[in-house]
Amino acid sequence: MSTFLQLNTIFISIIIEALPFVLIGVFISGLIQMFVTEQMIAKIVPKNRVLAVLYGTVIGALFPACECGIIPIVHRLLKKGVPLHAAIPFMLTGPIINPIVLFSTFIAFGNSWQMVWYRGGLAFIIAFVIGLILSFQYKDTQLLDGDEHDHIHEHAKTLWQKFVGTLNHAVEEFFSVGKYLIIGAFIAASMQIFVKTSLLIELGQTKATSSLVMMALAFILSLCSEADAFIAASFRGTFSTSSLVAFLLIGPMVDIKNLLMMLQTFKKKFIVVLILYIIIFVFISSMLV
Helix, strand or coil: CHHHHHHHHHHHHHHHHHHHHHHHHHHHHHHHHHHCCHHHHHHHCCCCHHHHHHHHHHHHHHCCCCHHHHHHHHHHHHHCCCCHHHHHHHHHHHHHHCHHHHHHHHHHCCCCCHHHHHHHHHHHHHHHHHHHHHHHHCCCCCECCCCCCCCCCHHHCCHHHHHHHHHHHHHHHHHHHHHHHHHHHHHHHHHHHHCCHHHHHHHCCCHHHHHHHHHHHHHHHCCCCCCHHHHHHCCCCCCCHHHHHHHHHHHHHCCHHHHHHHHCCECHHHHHHHHHHHHHHHHHHHHHC
16 A cells, blocks of 8 residues: 555656656647748747758756647647757756756756756757758658648737637647656656666666666656756766766656657657667766766
């Protein structure tokens, strides 16, 4: 009975933690659907490959969305014509370099800027490099439905119609994303209950293995990026700084929750390639700390 209560508590806490940011994400997605036209996007995103990747990487700082809430936004941007190599860096940095997450990291590590710089700086570099690679590797959006662009001309509607449309779209997106959030939260809660911390410590004896263990832990725990720094800080006496950096980098980029959401958005082969890039570059970055 106590195990069930623990599982229930962790499951509900993950849902409550993620829900506000999912709501923000689907609402922003609705706003993009109703108010942003392909012409606007074409003007904003640079035509130059490198500048487009840089733009996508930097713009994440302006969106206080976690890794669950950002995928609906990215999906909508891709449908509006944003190139993949600009959208993916935004998806990777948005949950990390936005002011809310960086501030929570600063507080969690005792008002220290070191982890903030490691986290924000390395996330920026990783997202930029991955974006550049993708710009040469893929020419289409890699969306699961194969619809390259959304050609609905929403700008012809009145302001009230657009507002109602935003709410309708947000509700549809919420129920679409919500079921994956619930499944992911249940898996994450189950793993937290049944995987022992002592086992993780035993596995993470060297710098390399400790980083890999903490990366796996971040994936399993599926914490929202606004709260994961406090969990990472609790491991300071057990794991090295490099492994904590790995934990803080990979969790917001890929975990159980957002993997399930990616599976309903992107082609499976692309997801495998993207996750492989994330793992490689996060691991290399943590080794340099």
